[in-house]
Amino acid sequence: MMGGFEELQKIQKDNSEMVMESIGALSKGIQAVSNELSEYQKKSWKESSDAMSAVMGAGTLDKAFEAQNSYAKSSYENFVTEMTKLGEMYSEMAKDAYKPFSNIMPEAKK
Known part of the structure; x- marks a missing residue:
């Protein structure tokens, strides 16, 4: 009976650690995205x-139109470049957040 309880505690501890690691990755990713957006906004x-x-x-009106067009x-x-970069950042953040849970399925099969 005690062995089952101790095993349950270990599983809960492991799951808590995985969740905290995932939250840490999400937090880090959100901070990086926030910094990137801030820099893009300034630029x-x-x-x-x-x-x-310039406008x-x-x-002349032609030069004003040229400046506006440019x-x-x-x-x-x-x-477009920034949105591509942000998409890659979000994708990487999702991968990093999933990484702690990637070993759950093989363990569940056992």
């Missing part, structure tokens, strides 16, 4: 401000 704000200055400082193109490219 985007600066580029937007610079573009507005306002353009001497900003729109680079802004879109930066957005």
